[in-house]
Amino acid sequence: MPFLETRNLTAFYGDFQALYGIDTSLDKGETIAIIGANGAGKSTFLKAIAGLIHGTPDSVQLEGMPIGARGAADIVKLGIALVPEGRRLFPSLTVEENLLIGGYGRKIAGPWTLDRVYALFPILRERRSMATPALSGGQQQMAAIGRALMSNPRILLCDEISLGLAPIIIADIYAALPQIKAEGTSVVLVEQDIVQAMKVADRVYCFQEGRLSLTGRPRELTREQIHRAYFGS
Amino acid sequence: MTGWLDALIQGVLLGGLYALFAAGLSLMFGVMRLVNLAHGDIIVLAAFAILVVAGKLGLDPFVAVALAAPILFVIGFALQHVLLNRTLGRDLLPPLLVTFGLSIIIQNGLLQIFSADSQRLRSGAIETASIPLGGGIAIGVVPLLTLLSAIAVIVVLNMIFYRTPIGRAFRATSDDLEVAELMGIDISRIFATAMGLAFVVIAIAALYLGLRANFDPTIGPARLLYAFEAVIIGGLGSFWGTLAGGVVLGLAQTIGARIDPEWQILAGHLAFLVVLALRPRGLFPRAQD
Ligand SMILES: Nc1ncnc2c1ncn2[C@@H]1O[C@H](COP(=O)(O)OP(=O)(O)OP(=O)(O)O)[C@@H](O)[C@H]1O
């Protein structure tokens, strides 16, 4: 049985259908990447897993347990944390308070503490008492990842953590990934940066207009396949 | 000259009462963006609750309020959980309509039970006690206690908001509901807790409302107006601002009354309009939003 599984997952915004029957799986300790053009439904997919969008109970399963209809506050307590698109730090909280709130009501014992997050991203320790709007984009992204880690997730969902950042900063942030994975955490990455995604993912899913258009291991996929899966032919 | 000095001192003290009216409203707006049109009536309701508890058990109002506060916390929690949470959403109208309806229900309910007679909380000698400051000026013990209580309430609220996990959750929820949920925060519980807390503040406000003057079931809407003005003058989202707003309002009223007794209420409203015209976001607005 896979660790996390989506089965025939659909999602709607009002009348608009954003996802059509998505089947995916994630194993313990595995990293998968979700790629696809703008509007393909990548963020919607993560929101559905994180409980911000509700589906049928069976459409998302954690170790066989149906969790597709649960609310976000429940899901994080089951060990699934989302780093949302656009970071969305709490502007009236300091950096440290943002990290602390990430551990609010956490139910899972685990390795992540303030000190561990600061060790992972030392710049955050220096900025700990600053308001988050004063941080650079890269620092904000680090704080958003740290905040999610504070819940001791078994599965970390990351939505475009490289968005709008300089390559050197992206490299910094991705350098933290091995340390996160070393704790046994599974990772779902939504990435526009395909090269980056291919480098770190064990498997890749490509979305196109709300449907799965391609699945495979990065080494086994050709440029043409990916191009076609991205844009259609 | 002493007349004016007296007016200033009494104005600041009166501001304490308005700050107490306003603190609960400020809290509700700060956490859940709720404009509670029944706020004044709930203060009056709480004053009657203290009256009944004090009367039935033969207690001093200061003791009765300590008994009434936890009960009011539960009532506030339940009101938010069962009713008001359902009204909150993108649309601003439902909470306004529901709290307006609540206001009418409370007023008429109180009229049914207690009639339109005016009531007062009795606490013996302390009611009329005053401290002479010399030069013919004296400050009443109850008005002084009102102001000190207002300051204490603001200090405690600030400590809760800025020093405790639940306070962090209040602020986070007010910033971004969706992401707050992602943190494992149960929004409806957080809102209900905030309302319970607001009701405790309301209990304290009601104590001084009833000790300082007569009250009857119809005076709620005017208290709402003062509370609302104090919150806006001070700037949304800042408890110290709310205290300052109450003091500005109290000062304006006593200075107005000093010029002409009929001007008391009008002067308060004028001060509100002037502040609004000069500083639309109030005296101490929060940095963001
Ligand atoms: N809140 C919403 N209300 C209505 N439609 C939405 C909403 N959010 C997303 N959509 C629509 O759903 C579709 C999928 O959106 P989604 O945000 O999941 O795409 P995405 O793959 O994450 O895109 P991007 O790469 O731009 O972040 C798009 O067509 C989008 O317009």
Ligand SMILES: [Mg+2]
């Ligand atoms: Mg997206």
